[in-house]
Amino acid sequence: MVARASDSRDTGPAxxxxxxxRWFRRQAFWLVAPALLLLVVCLGLPLAIVTLRSFSEPQxxxxxxxxxxxxxxxxxxLQRTFVISAWVTLACVIAGYPYAYVMxxxxxxxxxxxxxxxxxxxxxxxxxxxxxxxILLQDSxxxxxxxxxxxxxxxxxxxxxxGVVIGMAQVLLPFMILPLYSVMKAIDLRLLQAARSLGxxxxxxxxxxxxxxxxxxxxxxxxxxFILALGFYITPALLGGPRSTMLSTLIQNQVLSLLNWGxxxxxxxxxxxxxxxxxxxxxxxxxxPHKTGSKRQ
Amino acid sequence: xxxxxxxxxxxxxxxxxxxxxxxxALDEVSLRIEPGEFMTLLGPSGSGxxxxxxxxxxxxxxxxxxxxxxxxxxxxxxxxxxNIGVVFQHYALFPHMTVSRxxxxxxxxxxxxxxxxxARVHKALDMVKMTDFGHRFPSELSGGQxxxxxxxxxxxxxxxxxxxxxxxxxxxxxxREWLQLExxxxxxxxxxxxxxxxxxQEEALVLSNRIAVFNQGRIEQVGTGRQLYDEPETLxxxxxxxxxxxxxxxxxxxxxxxxxxxAGRKVTTAKRLPGGAKPAMLLRPEKLSLVRRGKGGQDQNxxxxxxxxxxxxxxxxxxxxxxADTSKAIVRSTLDAETFAIGDEVDLIFxxxxxxxxxxxxxxxxxxx
Numbered sequence: 001m002v003a004r005a006s007d008s009r010d011t012g013p014a015x016x017x018x019x020x021x022r023w024f025r026r027q028a029f030w031l032v033a034p035a036l037l038l039l040v041v042c043l044g045l046p047l048a049i050v051t052l053r054s055f056s057e058p059q060x061x062x063x064x065x066x067x068x069x070x071x072x073x074x075x076x077x078l079q080r081t082f083v084i085s086a087w088v089t090l091a092c093v094i095a096g097y098p099y100a101y102v103m104x105x106x107x108x109x110x111x112x113x114x115x116x117x118x119x120x121x122x123x124x125x126x127x128x129x130x131x132x133x134x135i136l137l138q139d140s141x142x143x144x145x146x147x148x149x150x151x152x153x154x155x156x157x158x159x160x161x162x163g164v165v166i167g168m169a170q171v172l173l174p175f176m177i178l179p180l181y182s183v184m185k186a187i188d189l190r191l192l193q194a195a196r197s198l199g200x201x202x203x204x205x206x207x208x209x210x211x212x213x214x215x216x217x218x219x220x221x222x223x224x225x226f227i228l229a230l231g232f233y234i235t236p237a238l239l240g241g242p243r244s245t246m247l248s249t250l251i252q253n254q255v256l257s258l259l260n261w262g263x264x265x266x267x268x269x270x271x272x273x274x275x276x277x278x279x280x281x282x283x284x285x286x287x288x289p290h291k292t293g294s295k296r297q
Numbered sequence: 298x299x300x301x302x303x304x305x306x307x308x309x310x311x312x313x314x315x316x317x318x319x320x321x322a323l324d325e326v327s328l329r330i331e332p333g334e335f336m337t338l339l340g341p342s343g344s345g346x347x348x349x350x351x352x353x354x355x356x357x358x359x360x361x362x363x364x365x366x367x368x369x370x371x372x373x374x375x376x377x378x379x380n381i382g383v384v385f386q387h388y389a390l391f392p393h394m395t396v397s398r399x400x401x402x403x404x405x406x407x408x409x410x411x412x413x414x415x416a417r418v419h420k421a422l423d424m425v426k427m428t429d430f431g432h433r434f435p436s437e438l439s440g441g442q443x444x445x446x447x448x449x450x451x452x453x454x455x456x457x458x459x460x461x462x463x464x465x466x467x468x469x470x471x472x473r474e475w476l477q478l479e480x481x482x483x484x485x486x487x488x489x490x491x492x493x494x495x496x497x498q499e500e501a502l503v504l505s506n507r508i509a510v511f512n513q514g515r516i517e518q519v520g521t522g523r524q525l526y527d528e529p530e531t532l533x534x535x536x537x538x539x540x541x542x543x544x545x546x547x548x549x550x551x552x553x554x555x556x557x558x559x560a561g562r563k564v565t566t567a568k569r570l571p572g573g574a575k576p577a578m579l580l581r582p583e584k585l586s587l588v589r590r591g592k593g594g595q596d597q598n599x600x601x602x603x604x605x606x607x608x609x610x611x612x613x614x615x616x617x618x619x620x621a622d623t624s625k626a627i628v629r630s631t632l633d634a635e636t637f638a639i640g641d642e643v644d645l646i647f648x649x650x651x652x653x654x655x656x657x658x659x660x661x662x663x664x665x666x
Binding site: 188190191193194195196197198199200201202204205208209212213 | 354355356375376377378380381382383385387389391392393402403406407450451454
């Protein structure tokens with residue numbers, strides 16, 4: 001068919017095939033319709049309502065935003081939310097990078113075990129995992145016993161920012177490891193051999209070849225973890241204390257305890273906009289001036 | 298740049314073995330490569346040629362034996378301290394660096410700053426005719442262009458030794474033939490010792506000063522292309538280098554004469570194989586001639602056969618002749634010779650003096666690519 005379609009005397013079938021393709025493409029739109037509908041109904045609509053109510057309750061105007069920026073504790077919590085999320089992201093990079101690397105170099109059986117180790121906690125409810133962390137991190141918990149045992153403790157972990165970061169990092173770690181692994185497994189390890197033949201020590205070959213090629217995975221994982229961390233509710237609520245309150249807890253307080261939808265909505269909108277601004281600032285970082293270091297030539 | 302005669306490093310492998318568990322990848326290989334020589338390691342896949350290259354490069358450690366490069370032992374020296382250029386079949390260009398940065402990389406590692414670095418990068422790219430592509434990324438280049446950049450990167454730091462592992466394996470025939478000549482020219486201009494791995498015997502013949510033929514972890518023979526073609530020492534070498542016709546059958550010797558019986562017809566040569574090995578007769582295609590059945594002379598060896606395949610080569614023709622014992626003979630004839638068609642009954646004629654006697658070796662039949 002390809003040969004016939006390119007024959008100028010026989011354009012009939014080619015045109016028909018093109019028409020059919022266009023028809024199919026038009027029909028294919030309907031394949032995304034269910035997902036689109038779900039997004040509009042379950043995300044777009046509530047978001048629009050929340051935004052609307054942040055301007056309309058108790059009366060029309062900017063009063064909820066004026067309240068938000070006029071109350072110092074709100075700004076402190078907003079800043080703290082970003083700081084905690086940044087620490088969580090950093091912790092995930094540090095813990096996830098070597099883990100994902102090991103996943104790419106071990107045999108298939110060991111790799112399966114490592115993937116399961118990442119995914120199994122994923123299948124356990126976040127609430128259960130967080131409660132487990134409460135037990136582990138409490139003043140008389142396992143971790144403190146060990147720290148005291150080696151003469152470094154006791155350390156206050158529960159109801160502190162450190163405890164919140166530890167718990168959130170553990171919950172969010174899979175979101176770092178999986179994108180990192182998918183990028184790393186496409187890196188051609190023979191490039192490291194080439195670097196060594198050119199005179200690079202193993203450490204330099206890693207820093208100058210492997211690391212730059214794995215950065216897209218770090219960015220992808222970091223952005224997912226950071227965004228999820230910004231909106232985290234359960235873990236900071238259970239592990240944190242008054243000095244580690246995150247914005248989600250304040251929102252919950254406004255909406256569920258004080259029934260103030262206007263102020264809660266305004267806080268949500270502020271968080272959303274701040275996230276977008278940060279992403280826009282980070283975007284140039286993740287743009288790579290090349291195609292990936294894929295094994296396929 | 299120093300004069301060509303002083304630039305190349307000698308390589309001396311003595312009784313080098315490499316074991317992977319019970320598998321013997323290299324078995325007591327000894328090979329001396331002269332400074333400035335173009336040595337090709339030729340053999341089928343799994344014969345140990347790439348293992349040998351990896352051992353010289355420092356990517357693989359030897360199990361036993363010694364290896365000197367430039368008169369010094371490099372056993373235990375890590376790859377990045379050996380100062381050896383390596384070109385890989387898969388190019389191995391860094392995808393996140395431009396062509397210029399790729400080529401500058403080994404210079405940067407050696408602490409060579411601009412403007413000297415830039416000049417050397419330019420010179421290396423000039424040598425492979427890629428100066429216009431410095432700002433491009435590897436993904437924007439064709440396979441042949443990528444390999445030329447990889448070559449520039451491997452020579453830019455003036456290594457005394459360049460290793461190439463099937464560098465043209467992924468390229469099409471036309472490009473391969475052109476790059477072969479380019480590599481030959483670069484070797485001539487640099488005077489560096491080149492060690493080149495390939496499974497393509499034609500490529501080996503085009504490029505090399507000498508060829509080491511590998512089979513099952515051992516070197517079968519080392520010699521110039523002509524030596525391997527005219528004076529193969531083993532049946533494996535005879536079959537691997539050039540087209541060949543092997544005649545096998547019940548042998549008999551009388552005095553200095555050896556005869557082989559092929560489906561009732563005796564062919565003879567006034568030669569004898571030293572020792573008690575069973576002889577096989579080797580004939581190169583140009584030593585054989587074809588006539589129509591019954592038109593041959595008397596004082597020569599004659600074997601009846603039928604044309605099984607006729608291939609027109611432009612400069613002549615190549616025939617595959619099926620003999621009475623179903624073995625195949627390969628004959629090359631010139632343009633002005635008589636032509637035959639598939640199925641024609643012919644006589645295969647050759648002089649006893651053109652026969653090369655070799656020990657019949659079962660190993661030669663294995664591992665053919």
